[in-house]
Amino acid sequence: MNYFRSHVLICGGTGCTSSKSDLIEEKFNELLTDKGLNNEIKVVRTGCFGLCEAGPIVIIYPEGAFYSHIKVEDVKEIVEEHLYKGRIVKRLLYKHSVEDDVIKSINEIGFYKKQVRVALSHCGVINPEDITEYIAYNGYEALGKVLTEMTPDEVINTIKASGLRGRGGGGFPTGLKWEFTAKANGNKKYVLCNADEGDPGAFMDRSILEGDPHAVIEAMAIAGYAIGADEGYIYIRAEYPIAVKRLEIxxxxxxxxxxxxxxxxxxxxxxxxxxxxxxxxxxxxEETALIASIEGERGMPRNKPPFPANKGLWQKPTLINNVETYANIPKIILNGADWFNEIGSEKSPGTKVFALGGKINNTGLVEIPMGTTLREVIYDIGGGIPNEKKFKAVQTGGPSGGCITSDHLDVPIEYETLIALGSMMGSGGMIVMDEDTCMVDIARFFLDFTVDESCGKCTPCREGTKRMLEILEKITRGEGEPEDLEKLESLAETIKAASLCGLGQTAPNPVLSTLRYFRDEYEAHVYEKRCPAGACQELLQYFITDKCIGCTKCARSCPVSCISGKVKELHVIDQEKCIKCGACQAACPVDAIIKK
Structure with missing residues (x-):
């Protein structure tokens, strides 16, 4: 067995791989071999470290040097200076990882300081393609424990006592779901993993599978033992090639x-x-559409009841949980229900993984105890809004969720509190918006996604969401009428009440939540034909102010020649001809052109 003096951990998640972290790994191995250091220094390609904004990331232990935004051409300097001569390359260190020339441990960096990693505990730590590394971190001990020390009922009671709720969005108690499936009549049962993560901006499940696939496999085997199943399926979208490859391995x-x-x-x-x-x-x-797809049918929802716990895959009792839910199971079995209950809040124990994106400095994957406030996530972990812009709202739950405003920054993140605010936990997408975001356009964006993704089986979802989208498009073009706002609300309530599955039932949420908190923006679009955020192209107008120095750069850059004026005199934009492309504003050297 080799004992290595240093370990070079390289992020191998999708984000960093797209920025050539695979080539960075190859370069490290090549240069270390050339210098005869390959028997002293081990290069490990891990899963996602979480701080995607800083990628590609390389962390070198035992020093804990956190290198960010690494390029292939940087590798030679790291090898020669750090690994060969023992001199850390300060210019490549993540800017928040050093204080007074002292390297902070990863848990002291602001992005990680308030996180508690349970589902993500192995991501960025082990090589996901090496089972021995997972075993070294107590991997498969939980499976061994339940098979040799616990009855199926004891396993289920442990999960029930932990208070773990489904992390796929609904928040249904996991232990109860296991119990219902275990008690269902049937000599054949199935365990399914829902890895069909489709929310825009969401990559929680993908990152877990890329960084810790064995945790999900172990949990599904435990679930099989608990409910009496000997067979399982992981349903994962083909757009996740790295996750698929690592699962296969x-x-x-x-x-x-x-x-x-x-x-x-x-x-x-x-x-x-x-x-x-x-x-x-x-x-x-949606679980019944997922089941239909596995069976080889078109992925369309089925009426419930019967629920999958009684009649699921091939009409047999079936347990379905998502990736993040399963990732918690081995830890709960090994550490106990009381340990899990000590994390998070009374009604929502444990942690939740969020994909933090949008107008935020530290984009990436975060895992926080339930009950953490939005303010802590956005400012302490996320590092606040870029360019000192003002925070406006955060969208949680993706197309099924809603917007939460600055008035609710100190609300704890829990299932019930988010629903009360008109949003939902969802699978864990969290998109931050600043003052330049038009909330009407955000609602239009999410509804456009839902219309495209509707399976078309039920009329309320198929037709209702299209009519809502048409009204929103009309409003963002400046053609909205006062009665359109009432139509939107009426349609939204009908679709919520009458749709067959969760997709249709939650599709109106972005519209209802933005109407609830930003009605003034809708009214500005309808009554004043104005977009307060300056985001809706067809409602924009560009004006040249008195700051104009008459340099003619704006006129020369205009593709439709709608700007007139003499040299060293104030120029004027012909609003009838203007196509609102913004070329003039970009060309102006003195910021004399504004948009309203």
């Missing part, structure tokens, strides 16, 4: 180690797993 390794297959841990329990690829239909995130 992990399943193969688990079978080779006897952790999947027949007589696991020399017991009577057998369990096997297969992967099913989805084609990217958002509706297949």
């Amino acid at each position: 992990a399943i193969k390794q688990a079978k080779e180690y006897g952790l999947l297959g027949r007589n696991i841990f020399h017991t009577d329990f057998s369990f096997d797993l297969e992967i099913r690829l989805g084609a990217g239909a958002f509706v297949c995130g």
